[in-house]
Amino acid sequence: MKQLGKFVIxxxxxxxxxxxxxxxxxxxxxxxxxxxxNSIFIVVIVSVFMGxxxxxxxxxNLISPLIADPVIALVVRDMTLIELAPxxxxxxxxxxxxxxxxxxxxxxxxTEQIDxxxxxxxxxxxxxxxxxxxxxxxMFPLLVIIAAFVSIYGGYVTALVTGVISGTDYIIGIQMDxxxxxxxxxxIKAVTFGFIVASISAFKGFYTEGGALEVGKSxxxxxxxxxxxxxxxxxxxxxxxxxLLTL
Amino acid sequence: xxxxxxxxxxxxxxxxLFDVSAVFQKGKTNxxxxxxGTGKSVLLKCIVGLSHPDEGSVYFDKxxxxxxxxELQTEVRREMGMLFQGGALFDSTNVEKNVMxxxxxxxxxxxxxxxxxxxxxxxxxxxxxxxxxxxxEISGGMKKRVGIARAIVNNPNYLFxxxxxxxxxxxxxxxxxxxxxxxxAEYNITTVVVSHDMNSVLExxxxxxxxxxxxxxxxxxxxxxxxxxxxxxxDFVFASRVMKELKDSR
Numbered sequence: 001m002k003q004l005g006k007f008v009i010x011x012x013x014x015x016x017x018x019x020x021x022x023x024x025x026x027x028x029x030x031x032x033x034x035x036x037x038n039s040i041f042i043v044v045i046v047s048v049f050m051g052x053x054x055x056x057x058x059x060x061n062l063i064s065p066l067i068a069d070p071v072i073a074l075v076v077r078d079m080t081l082i083e084l085a086p087x088x089x090x091x092x093x094x095x096x097x098x099x100x101x102x103x104x105x106x107x108x109x110x111t112e113q114i115d116x117x118x119x120x121x122x123x124x125x126x127x128x129x130x131x132x133x134x135x136x137x138x139m140f141p142l143l144v145i146i147a148a149f150v151s152i153y154g155g156y157v158t159a160l161v162t163g164v165i166s167g168t169d170y171i172i173g174i175q176m177d178x179x180x181x182x183x184x185x186x187x188i189k190a191v192t193f194g195f196i197v198a199s200i201s202a203f204k205g206f207y208t209e210g211g212a213l214e215v216g217k218s219x220x221x222x223x224x225x226x227x228x229x230x231x232x233x234x235x236x237x238x239x240x241x242x243x244l245l246t247l
Numbered sequence: 248x249x250x251x252x253x254x255x256x257x258x259x260x261x262x263x264l265f266d267v268s269a270v271f272q273k274g275k276t277n278x279x280x281x282x283x284g285t286g287k288s289v290l291l292k293c294i295v296g297l298s299h300p301d302e303g304s305v306y307f308d309k310x311x312x313x314x315x316x317x318e319l320q321t322e323v324r325r326e327m328g329m330l331f332q333g334g335a336l337f338d339s340t341n342v343e344k345n346v347m348x349x350x351x352x353x354x355x356x357x358x359x360x361x362x363x364x365x366x367x368x369x370x371x372x373x374x375x376x377x378x379x380x381x382x383x384e385i386s387g388g389m390k391k392r393v394g395i396a397r398a399i400v401n402n403p404n405y406l407f408x409x410x411x412x413x414x415x416x417x418x419x420x421x422x423x424x425x426x427x428x429x430x431x432a433e434y435n436i437t438t439v440v441v442s443h444d445m446n447s448v449l450e451x452x453x454x455x456x457x458x459x460x461x462x463x464x465x466x467x468x469x470x471x472x473x474x475x476x477x478x479x480x481x482d483f484v485f486a487s488r489v490m491k492e493l494k495d496s497r
Contacts, residue, residue: 112335121324
């Protein structure tokens with residue numbers, strides 16, 4: 001509870017004694033490149049295999065004369081949009097971006113760079129962390145869109161290569177009974193997860209105490225806490241928003 | 248002028264500062280000395296506001312900084328420059344951007360004006376043609392000088408230096424000391440230096456306070472040290488054979 005209270009105060013500090021809008025614009029742009037653009041490669045790799053594995057496993061689990069082949073693609077699409085693209089990408093994102101972010105802030109803390117900002121009269125929390133959170137909230141949904149596209153396309157390529165389902169059936173399946181709210185659902189999750197990873201990792205890094213060893217621990221804690229928070233938020237959002245899919 | 252009145256501070260129930268009061272004069276290099284772990288860096292942190300004292304207040308030219316609202320604290324802080332023990336340069340940017348940083352964030356100067364000021368400050372600390380070097384590419388002494396350049400770039404009224412000589416060779420130490428002393432006189436600012444380096448004390452200590460086990464045990468000028476009969480101060484200052492011989496020769 002003490003940590004939660006400290007986290008809430010930390011988030012509150014982001015919005016007091018802010019610098020000029022122009023300063024933040026540049027910082028947000030830099031962070032967006034760092035957390036978004038630099039994560040595309042790993043997201044694409046993970047997504048290709050995510051789509052491939054989902055297609056193959058669904059195909060082997062739906063062997064029944066009563067189930068049409070396009071249903072396999074429908075399952076791949078729904079799983080990808082609602083669950084896999086936002087959640088698995090968030091876990092990967094926490095590992096890559098979260099650890100980096102905590103390590104960066106932790107190093108700045110132990111080398112007194114954060115103190116230097118404070119002495120200059122700059123709100124270090126707002127100056128350093130707010131752009132990272134905004135950058136993450138802006139870029140993570142774009143990564144999820146890429147992940148969803150690549151994953152579904154990866155499933156298509158897998159279908160063609162392995163022959164578990166024909167290309168035509170796959171194309172029919174991914175268009176079948178499409179609910180546009182699934183995309184909104186995925187984006188809500190993406191924004192939430194983007195915030196969770198950046199804020200928790202920044203929190204862990206910002207309050208690092210000690211030396212190099214503690215910076216490593218902060219990075220590890222950032223990833224662990226982010227992953228737990230992502231899964232908890234995933235459940236909560238599923239519980240709250242899944243009924244809307246059936247409306 | 249900076250006044251620290253009755254500063255007490257504890258961490259996790261362990262008291263590290265006991266009712267410390269001191270006055271740091273404008274235009275002078277004021278030293279806080281003491282052995283490692285005696286609380287001098289904590290005192291400095293309480294003065295600059297990086298740590299909040301449990302009791303007591305710090306006044307910057309009659310302005311109560313400790314109990315001020317955030318706006319006044321920010322206003323006072325923007326009149327401060329600080330040299331940290333390790334330099335605290337931003338790793339991700341080069342020397343020029345490090346020194347320019349306070350101007351970027353705190354002023355609306357044009358780029359050309361900022362660059363002119365940065366070059367002036369770098370020249371002032373004896374660094375030229377290092378603008379594009381990264382902090383990892385320069386020596387410890389150069390980092391300290393870049394730190395000083397960054398601290399003075401915004402024309403501060405108060406300059407704080409935390410162990411400016413730690414990890415430096417004697418020649419570079421003297422150079423840094425002289426730089427701090429010259430800048431203090433040149434800009435007529437209030438400078439507070441935390442040090443346990445005896446050469447610094449004797450070179451630049453215009454006023455000196457001695458902290459022992461969290462308490463202020465002595466204060467005076469560097470010339471008064473040799474005549475002091477405070478045993479703890481004598482043990483600290485004249486710990487080495489060279490210093491003992493120096494004292495005996497006086």
